[in-house]
Amino acid sequence: MTIFEALRKDHDLQRDLLARLVETHGDSEERDTLYKQVKHELQHHAAAEERMFYIPLMELDLTQEKARHSVAEHHEIDELIEQLDSTDYSASSWLTYAKQLQHLVTHHLDEEEQEVFQLAGRGLKNPQKTALADDYEEEMQRLRAG
Numbered sequence: 001m002t003i004f005e006a007l008r009k010d011h012d013l014q015r016d017l018l019a020r021l022v023e024t025h026g027d028s029e030e031r032d033t034l035y036k037q038v039k040h041e042l043q044h045h046a047a048a049e050e051r052m053f054y055i056p057l058m059e060l061d062l063t064q065e066k067a068r069h070s071v072a073e074h075h076e077i078d079e080l081i082e083q084l085d086s087t088d089y090s091a092s093s094w095l096t097y098a099k100q101l102q103h104l105v106t107h108h109l110d111e112e113e114q115e116v117f118q119l120a121g122r123g124l125k126n127p128q129k130t131a132l133a134d135d136y137e138e139e140m141q142r143l144r145a146g
Contacts, residue, residue, distance in 0.1 A: 046078075049074075051139060
């Protein structure tokens with residue numbers, strides 16, 4: 001497995017969880033469960049992705065700017081999560097923020113897959129793509145278990 005396949009697998013999970021989250025209503029157990037899953041997945045993914053994918057990309061002239069942009073988007077996602085954390089599940093604005101999060105994350109994932117992956121594919125050597133996937137998977141397992 002390459003780093004691109006490993007990341008895309010988690011991207012698909014995030015898209016699915018977010019689509020299910022914005023279909024929830026009010027202060028429900030379903031909303032609470034899904035939101036906690038989304039929050040943990042996004043936070044763990046961002047941490048592992050930054051360590052195992054973006055740090056190596058920042059060392060390459062070809063991918064440095066895109067890597068920095070993507071890390072900045074992770075911070076925007078964190079800010080929206082903080083907004084959701086401080087909003088009551090039953091407030092009408094909660095769903096508005098959840099939809100903003102879905103839009104921002106989807107934009108981020110699409111941009112990564114369509115732009116960053118292409119540049120990184122040219123900049124990284126094949127053995128490195130596999131090694132980064134292994135490192136990313138290990139880090140995700142560690143974070144999810146934690």
